[in-house]
Amino acid sequence: MHYDAAETLSRSEIEALQLSRLRDTLARAAHSPFYGALFARHHITPDTLHSLDDVRRIPFTAKQDLRDSYPDKLLALPVGEMVRMHASSGTTGTPTAIYHTREDLDWWASLMARCMHMVGLRPTDVFQNMSGYGLFTGGLGIHYGAEKLGCLTIPAGAGNSQRQIKLLMDFKVTGIHIIPSYAMHLANVLREMGIDPRSLPVRIALVGAEPYTEETRGRLEELFDMKVYNSYGLSEMNGPGVAFECQEQRGMHLWEDAYLAEIVDPDTGEPVPDGELGELVMTTLGRRGMPVVRYRTRDMTRFLPGPCPCGREHRRIDRLHGRCDDMMIVKGVNIYPMQIERVLMALPEVGQNYLIVLDNDGAMDRIKVQVEVRAEHFAEDTRVLTALQKKIASRLRDEILVTPKVELVEHNTLPRSEGKAKRVVDNRPR
Numbered sequence: 391m392h393y394d395a396a397e398t399l400s401r402s403e404i405e406a407l408q409l410s411r412l413r414d415t416l417a418r419a420a421h422s423p424f425y426g427a428l429f430a431r432h433h434i435t436p437d438t439l440h441s442l443d444d445v446r447r448i449p450f451t452a453k454q455d456l457r458d459s460y461p462d463k464l465l466a467l468p469v470g471e472m473v474r475m476h477a478s479s480g481t482t483g484t485p486t487a488i489y490h491t492r493e494d495l496d497w498w499a500s501l502m503a504r505c506m507h508m509v510g511l512r513p514t515d516v517f518q519n520m521s522g523y524g525l526f527t528g529g530l531g532i533h534y535g536a537e538k539l540g541c542l543t544i545p546a547g548a549g550n551s552q553r554q555i556k557l558l559m560d561f562k563v564t565g566i567h568i569i570p571s572y573a574m575h576l577a578n579v580l581r582e583m584g585i586d587p588r589s590l591p592v593r594i595a596l597v598g599a600e601p602y603t604e605e606t607r608g609r610l611e612e613l614f615d616m617k618v619y620n621s622y623g624l625s626e627m628n629g630p631g632v633a634f635e636c637q638e639q640r641g642m643h644l645w646e647d648a649y650l651a652e653i654v655d656p657d658t659g660e661p662v663p664d665g666e667l668g669e670l671v672m673t674t675l676g677r678r679g680m681p682v683v684r685y686r687t688r689d690m691t692r693f694l695p696g697p698c699p700c701g702r703e704h705r706r707i708d709r710l711h712g713r714c715d716d717m718m719i720v721k722g723v724n725i726y727p728m729q730i731e732r733v734l735m736a737l738p739e740v741g742q743n744y745l746i747v748l749d750n751d752g753a754m755d756r757i758k759v760q761v762e763v764r765a766e767h768f769a770e771d772t773r774v775l776t777a778l779q780k781k782i783a784s785r786l787r788d789e790i791l792v793t794p795k796v797e798l799v800e801h802n803t804l805p806r807s808e809g810k811a812k813r814v815v816d817n818r819p820r
């Protein structure tokens with residue numbers, strides 16, 4: 391029933407394992423130029439840790455530290471022992487490079503296989519990975535997990551919907567990995583081709599790499615007649631396989647034998663009370679080539695209280711609320727794009743894509759939301775459309791407390807990127 395023994399550890403076993411692995415991690419990390427210097431400055435050794443709480447005595451590692459250490463100042467072993475390098479998808483500034491030894495890759499693939507097994511995939515499944523390969527970890531990361539589990543694995547890569555659809559049908563694909571914005575698009579393409587997405591043999595989808603809402607999950611499950619499981623990871627912590635939903639679909643189990651997770655107030659760095667929203671901070675507990683300690687992910691989530699009915703005792707994190715840097719301040723109000731998505735995707739008239747545009751007319755912030763309307767509704771007369779526009783504006787107002795301008799557009803007209811969706815265009819002067 392379980393993929394490996396670590397999955398069924400009890401809380402006390404998990405915590406004991408974490409403490410010993412954290413000590414090993416500190417000892418290993420000290421060999422890297424970056425942590426060697428940091429630990430020396432702060433007098434940190436494995437003996438600093440008497441309990442897991444002592445981890446707070448170690449300074450955080452920020453994205454900027456990884457950039458400053460580019461390309462190799464975080465390596466804890468000679469570069470000759472590394473067999474792969476990935477880089478994060480950051481669009482601005484210096485990238486961050488993450489190295490893996492052969493052992494590290496094996497460990498990562500096992501974590502990934504554990505996730506896939508947990509949601510019901512088996513060696514008899516045919517699995518199509520529709521995310522970009524290359525430096526992006528959603529390609530090779532998921533790929534090696536699927537192969538490790540024993541699925542026939544199709545490295546389809548991103549984009550080229552016609553070919554994706556042909557592969558899905560010709561090879562009777564039962565499991566897929568896809569990012570949410572692309573899954574929505576693929577449903578449109580299928581419909582245009584006269585194929586009912588529900589007629590495909592796909593039964594399980596791993597969906598992640600970007601934030602999406604419960605409403606979007608519901609839509610995708612309905613559109614494709616498949617189960618959608620949330621998949622969370624980031625390059626700095628390997629990539630996918632960090633936290634994953636079980637079949638209960640109530641939050642993602644974060645694999646605590648592999649990662650030490652904390653949730654802190656993004657402004658003060660202090661731990662938030664259990665169950666409250668904050669920034670996820672993580673430490674690798676198994677990586678040898680390039681350990682990362684107390685990494686500030688910028689991702690906002692919370693620990694879900696209480697045990698999961700599935701029996702696994704690895705704590706669960708809530709669906710990601712987005713990154714702290716995604717938060718928009720409009721007329722002094724804090725808004726996350728996911729609040730907007732939640733409202734839009736709950737409305738049946740709304741199509742699959744939207745875009746938030748911010749402007750400032752010199753005196754005041756303005757927020758505009760462009761919304762694709764489903765083909766069958768766009769044809770309606772203007773009175774109906776005006777009513778819809780008003781309805782969306784007022785629902786959004788209730789959620790975000792400012793009234794946006796709502797612009798209805800025809801379906802499939804908003805820009806789409808091949809990778810992660812860009813949901814916000816901020817034209818305000820800085």
Ligand code: AMP
Pocket residue numbers: 477478479480526527528597598599600601602620621622623624625626629687689709710712713
């Ligand atoms: P990268 O390292 O470039 O693959 O990007 C990792 C980032 O993608 C994370 O830090 C999150 O911000 C985002 N991300 C990945 N998976 C999810 C998910 N399931 N839900 C929300 N955001 C996600």
Ligand code: ZN
Pocket residue numbers: 636637638643698699700701702
């Ligand atoms: Zn569970």
